[in-house]
Amino acid sequence: MHDDELSVSVETVRALVEAQFPRWRGLPVARVASQGTVNAIFRVGDGLTARFPLQPRPVEAARQWLEGEADAARELLGRTRFPTPEPVAIGEPGAGYPLPWSVQTWIPGVVASDADPGESVGFAHDLAEFISAVRAIDTRGRIFGGQGRGGELPAHDPWMRTCFERSEVLLDVPRLRRAWAVLRQLPRSGYPDTMNHGDLICGNVLVAGSRLAGVLDVGGLGVADRSLDLTGAWHLLEPGPRQALRDRLGCDDIEWERGRAWAFVQAMGLVWYYERSNPAMSWMGRRTLARTMADPSPA
Incomplete structure (x- = not known):
């Protein structure tokens, strides 16, 4: 999915686990099929998940990133009634893999990309409950860090120009440009920033019986525009349940x-960037864009 992507095999994972965590020696190791773009994910036994960053970076920077993710996971743990991963350990480079890696608890359920909850009002209510509970976490004086989505919309103009240029043969770019010209001007709502999960896409949400069963990839938990987690309304829901979530x-x-607008920004990048390397992720971007452009359309 990335030009400099690292390769991680089951054999490598097994060797690392056995060398660094002898108490898990002999547990079965299996790759987890995933649309994820940041980590290769492996199940270790029945209760653990090992996550391996896919893109190279300096070892200490990678370790700091994983420690930050673990801190975020601990902060969220138990703050909602929905299961989220608990950090267990951070492994070291070895067996041909050059970076630190992490181990978390396994959360059962089916990702929303495989068990589409889009028509479920019950799921929409669950998602609203999760968003509300995350917003209620004390920011402890923290402010938006200035990286990624969740600050000022016009700050994404350069990225959006790139997306429009790369999408000329894929999408109705003139219409999407007009939409962005409207969306980027939306002012802050007047509410203070809150805590957000930050990435409520299909691959990070678990479903069971058309209800929310758990939330994954919680390492991005942080302070941002309170509307950021509303992206899930367009990534995950059809019009009726989407309105139920809003209500x-x-x-x-x-x-x-x-x-x-935040869903639009994210979806624009997914379509072209993953067109060949991760078609399911690209398709998700297309679906989200279609939802954001449905009536009443911003363009």
């Missing part, structure tokens, strides 16, 4: 439209 959260027009 449950009590979103005003500006907050809701900014949620649509």
Whole structure:
């Protein structure tokens, strides 16, 4: 999926686990099929997941990143009624793999990309409950860090120009440019920033019986525009349940439209970047864009 992507095999994972964590020696190791773009994921026994960063970076920077993810996971753990991974350990480079890696608890369920909950009002209510519980976590004086989505919409203009240029043969770019010209001007809602999961896409949400069963990839938990987690409304839901989520959260027009804008920003990048390397992720971007552009359309 990336030009400089690292390769991780089951044999490598087994060797690392056996060398560094003897208490898990002999547990079966299996690759987890995933649309994820950041980590290769392996199940270790029945209760653990090993995650291996796919893109090279300096070892200490990688370790700091994994430790930050673990801190975020601990902060979220038990703050909602929905299961989230618990950090267990951080492994060291070895067996031909050049970076630190992490171990978390396994959360059962089926990812929303495989068990589409889009028509479930019950799921929408669950998702609203999760978002509300995350927002209620104390920011402890922290502010948005200035990286990625969740700050000011116009700060993403350079990225959006790249996306439009790369999408000329894939999408109706003139219409999407007009939409962005409207969305980027949306002001802050007047509410203070809150805690957000930050990436409520299909591959990070677990479903059981058309209800929310758990939430994955929680290492991005942090302070941002309170509308950021509303991206899940467009990534995950069809119109009726989407309205149910909005009603449950009590979103005003500006907050809701900014949620649509953040979903638009994310989806624009998914379509072209993963067109060949991860078609399922690219398709998800297309579906999210279609949802954000449905009536009433911003363009």
